Amino acid sequence: MSLSSDRKYLELHGNQWRVVVNVPKKLHAKLGTKLKKPLGTDSLREANRLKWDALADLKATIAHAENPSLSLKAARSASRQQAIQQAVQFAEQRRTAFDPAQRDEIDEEIDWQAESLAGRPIATDEGGYEIFDPERLRLAKDFSQLARGDRTPIDLYHEKFLAMSHVKARTQADDKRAIKLLKDWCSKAGVPPYLQAMTKKEAVRFCDELPTLAANLSPVTLNKYVSRLSVYWTWLENRHEVDSNIWQGRRLREPQQTTDQKERPFTDDEVEILLKGPAEQKMHDLMRIAALSGARLDAIVCLKVKDCRDDGVFVFKPQKKEPGPRLCPIHPDLIEIVERRKKGKAPEDDIFPEWPGVKKSDSLRERSFKTSNEFTAYRRIVGVEERREGKRRGLVNFHSFRRWFITKAEQAGQLESTIAVVVGHKRQGMTFGVYSGGPLLQQARECVEAVRLPPNLLA
Template identity: 55%
Template sequence: MPAPRNADRRFLELHGNKWRVVVNVPRDLRSAIGKTKLKQSLETDSLAEANRLKWIVFEALQAQISQLQSPETARAEALRLAALRRRIEDAGTDPHHIDLEIVSRAEELAGKPVGVDREGQPVFDPRKEDVAVQFADVAFGRRTPMDAHRKTYLDQLNVKARTRADDERAMGYLLDWCKREGVPAFLETFGKREAVRFADAFRAPKGRSPVTLNKYMVRLSIYWKWLESRHAVDANVWAGRTYTVPRVLNEDKERPFTEAEMVKLLSGQASQQMHDLMRIAALTGARLEAIVDLRVKDCQDGTFTFKPQKKEPGARDCPIHTDLKAIVERRVAGKSPEDDLFPEWPPVRKKGSMRERSFKASNHFTNYRREVGVDDVREGKRRSLVNFHSFRRWFITTAERSGQPESTIQTVVGQKRASIAFGVYSGGPSLDQLRTCVEAVRLPTSEDRATAPERLASAQAG
């Protein structure tokens, strides 16, 4: 037989001979509130009277907590309880005390009943009740939203801003599809069948290449793999879920500059900084971002120290070519070690921008390249087959044709060396070997090795 309603002791405790309301403060808000529980006396020794008075006081105390609590806070608390519950179950222990805490917290979120139904059962505010149900579903591990762990995941993700944006965009595409198709977006219910459906639908729109589509599929796979490592999902439903990339013929691949194109680029009416930039790229094989990010202190003792790019494990040294010494001396003169070598292209200052520092330098070069007639646009290709990266391809090609060892060329340009012997066991070529490799690369003609000011003066005089 159920206890009479006036004997209900929920949110009540006897203090001395008076009843008072007690509300637990969520763990993540205790430091902000400074207490683990909020308490207020009802100034009565009658339990029946305390039950009549408690709800007004309970709502007031709950309001204090709600002012500091957001949906994200409640979700974080539910995820914490769910993780704790899983650990207890994995240890073979009954999570009964955690279940009681979940039920108690869900009741707090549901708030005071706003009435009773025809059967005399309490009726709650629909919005608060929905929050309470979602909290309980997450905490009990029944329905965890796909993006519930995203903040923790992104905080641990050590990638560039553009890759992070791709990651978030991929999740956005998935959540939009779930909403559009009426697919529940929960980790517990989203399986391989749903992943296949999404992959088929994602491939349908025109305009996206398989390479671009695979980029997003990989980001989803990495997230699910991370969830699997935390026992948040049973398996990575995206494993092996990629699109076939059509074979690209040699004539359709991005390529090095030809000798004639190099002459056009190095003898054209470009700005001083562009002439300097092109020559450093051509005689180091370095990527654009690494070059524009150089500082004075990175150009010491006859070497450039380039910051790591792509999958490089750390900064690398590249000997400064003889034909670049005058450029470097001019650019470091009168500057401090922390000054930029290319202040003409400063870092992006807009907060939250995903653009790399080299963005404007890349646009500058593209405009100049087109002006001098160096272009190779093919139907169906998004960009020209020649671009700033073609300097890197040209350096590698020229070094190889000059008889330099492949492993040495790979070290100079920061590529992973192919064999286990060179890539794992070798300490790498000496600085003298790297210098020999760099010096083996020469610009097309002696005229093109002249300094930019001499070419510009000659052009103006003509």
């Protein structure tokens, strides 16, 4: 909408325009129903240029009334965000304006708005030149550059990117941490925090200096954040907001792990100790399902009655990069456990109600968080533990059941591609990875049944 027709926040009083803002109902007794400020002009175009300064003052008054401890200066910071959002709208209009005359009109409106944001001069110097408030002048400059597409804050489109990302809340939290790390680095390195300033050279500098910036984080974690930046930049590239993905191929060097430092499967003796130990029934059932399905902990804990089908198949929810629910034949040694846990329950009831989901809707923790803690405590009680100096995690954990299942399936002569489908791994090679629809259910069942618990354990 042009400055000559926009009446938002404006009303005529006599033949002069003024700004009008509605006051929240809870503040009516304190401020009245509306706040008004005259602009001293009968020109709608001029009123649109002047209104933002007055609007910021009125909204700051309301914010200060809501929270008296908030300074008027802090309350006015909201007007900056509003100006930035308006600049984004101008930039989008400018980008789609192919008519030179239309673009000139938009540029003129951008200039008028920038002048309004800069405000009136606060003084003049000895040469008679006008001096403006530095903070407002900086806002006006940022507004103009953003509106003209010359500068784009690196996080401007990040919320939109997250809204369009089909990833877990924990991954979205990683995205936000990655952007914060990049902005912090820009501040310390003196790099303007704009997409236009981020080149491949700056990406290399960021990766080189990241271990110092986040000294408490491991290279593995830092690489995860660099990877999330790469996903964001790819999204920006596809939308023509950047020319290329500057993060592609960027990785921090990770310490070389020797064989004795890597997390490993349980041994048969350890599986026997765990399954013969003094665990509660819920833990015994959980461990046996893990050992004889190779499923991840959260997928097991989230099972519902309907997911344990009468035709002898588990339906595990998608994990990691799985495109959808995964079928896994139920091992014969698990039938008694499954039937016992299904008895008397409705299809939507939980198989493991002992571990309900987290209560807070905004929690990033998986449902299995407490389950994992309980298993770790039990595992240590029975003495199944192996640690290495300098490593936060032990070399065995609940995931070691999954590793044990895969190892036993391989030792039983099962095809790697079939094992990959059963446990939800991406299959290697063109034939099985792209063109194959997957092994028949009977092949998967043979793979699962080829895995047997240690002979000293009863089924």
